[in-house]
Amino acid sequence: MRATLACSRGVRGDSKVDYFGEQGRVRGSTLFVASRPDRIRFDVMSPFGVNLSTLTSDGKDFALLDVGAKAFYRGASSECNVRRFLHVPVPPFALVNLLAGEAPVLAHGPSEALIDWDSGSYRIRIASRHDASQEIRLEPTPDDWNKAYGEQRLRVLEVRVRQRGVELYRATMGDFEPAKTAPPSVDPDGIDPDVPPSGPACTAEIPRRIHVVSEASGEDVLIEHREVHHNPPLQPNLFKQDAPGGVKIRTTSCP
Numbered sequence: 001m002r003a004t005l006a007c008s009r010g011v012r013g014d015s016k017v018d019y020f021g022e023q024g025r026v027r028g029s030t031l032f033v034a035s036r037p038d039r040i041r042f043d044v045m046s047p048f049g050v051n052l053s054t055l056t057s058d059g060k061d062f063a064l065l066d067v068g069a070k071a072f073y074r075g076a077s078s079e080c081n082v083r084r085f086l087h088v089p090v091p092p093f094a095l096v097n098l099l100a101g102e103a104p105v106l107a108h109g110p111s112e113a114l115i116d117w118d119s120g121s122y123r124i125r126i127a128s129r130h131d132a133s134q135e136i137r138l139e140p141t142p143d144d145w146n147k148a149y150g151e152q153r154l155r156v157l158e159v160r161v162r163q164r165g166v167e168l169y170r171a172t173m174g175d176f177e178p179a180k181t182a183p184p185s186v187d188p189d190g191i192d193p194d195v196p197p198s199g200p201a202c203t204a205e206i207p208r209r210i211h212v213v214s215e216a217s218g219e220d221v222l223i224e225h226r227e228v229h230h231n232p233p234l235q236p237n238l239f240k241q242d243a244p245g246g247v248k249i250r251t252t253s254c255p
Contacts, residue, residue, distance in 0.1 A: 001102060001138060004153045009199035010035035011100045011206065012182055012232035013225045019087050020220040026087075028052075033232055034100070035198065038077070038093040039239040042086060057082055057092055058239035062252075065241060072243040073252045080254035088221050089169045089214035098171050099223075100230075101207045103136045103159045121157055132163040141176075141205065155205065167215040173207035175224075182229035199231030206230075 012033045019026045031043045042055045054065045057077040064073040064085045075081050079091040088095055094104035106128035114125045124136040137158040144152040159171045181202050185195040210223045243249050 001136075001154045001156060005100060005102050005204050007200050007202035008100050008204055008230045010039075010096070010232060010234075011179070011228055011230060013099070013228035015226060015228075016224045018222040018224075021087060021218060032099070033234075033238060034096040035232075035234060035239070036096055038091075038096055040082070040092055040096060041239055054241060055082075055085055056239050056241050059092075061240060063241045063243075064252075065244070065247070070247045072247045072249050074243070074249065075252040075254075078254050081252055083217075084252070084254070087219055088212055088223075089217045089219045090171070090212060098159070098173075098210055098212070101156055101173060101176070101205065103138075103156045105136070106132055106134045106161065122154070130163065132161065132168075134162075135160045153205075155207075169212055169214045169216075171210060171212045173210050175208035176205045177208055178203045179206045179228050179230050182232040185233035185235065195233035195235055197231040198234045202230035204230065 010033065013031070015030050015032065017028055017030050029045045029047070031045060033041045038057070038059045040055070040057050043051055044053045046052055052067055056063050059077050062073075062075050062077045062081045066073070073085070077092065082092050082095075083089055090098065090104075097104040106126050108126045108128050112127040116123055120139065122138040124138070126134040126136075128134060135158075136156065138154040139157055140147070140152040141155060155176055156173055158173070159169075161168045179202075181197050181199075184197065187194070206225070206228050208225045208228070212221045212223075213219070
């Protein structure tokens with residue numbers, strides 16, 4: 001699985017998001033950049049192309065600008081801060097992996113993982129710390145079904161994580177298509193130097209449809225990529241933001 005996506009250091013996309021939760025159903029569009037291991041940026045856009053909010057997390061600092069509410073939230077890049085505002089019930093590092101089509105893997109020892117063939121796919125079962133467990137389902141790409149298993153490129157079909165009998169999240173993926181490497185970022189005025197892609201040439205498949213459901217939180221999120229690229233150029237401070245003038249600054253923390 002990791003070898004299949006080894007050329008990808010991160011992804012950039014233009015996606016539709018459909019969310020079901022306590023607020024009811026919310027649909028919108030987002031431009032996102034995700035860079036390994038846990039850096040993310042989401043710009044939520046209106047149907048008219050106006051920026052409604054921007055969320056950034058660089059692995060240390062979290063920030064969210066809510067344009068309509070004229071509010072700027074800042075705090076630590078904790079799992080619950082990102083989840084509270086992004087409404088995707090997974091940690092930032094897991095979200096980065098899932099957006100690229102890779103399964104995040106719980107910490108475990110060699111004897112705590114089992115693999116078998118079940119119902120047309122590889123099934124990996126992992127026992128982890130703190131009464132947590134995980135199940136990952138993988139299948140070979142269509143061109144690799146007849147190859148030896150060590151030569152097969154793999155698609156991640158499903159990831160399930162449970163803790164103490166409760167399913168924290170289940171992510172299912174589909175509509176796989178190869179993606180290209182993002183082009184360099186070029187300053188149209190020719191003042192700043194070009195910013196190259198953040199990794200090598202890459203054409204690995206990416207799922208265009210990612211569905212994440214959480215029994216624990218009751219959240220249900222469907223992400224559908226309209227356009228997606230590997231290894232986007234990373235401008236300085238892409239994953240950080242400062243509060244603009246005229247907004248209320250609030251510190252957000254988790255219990």
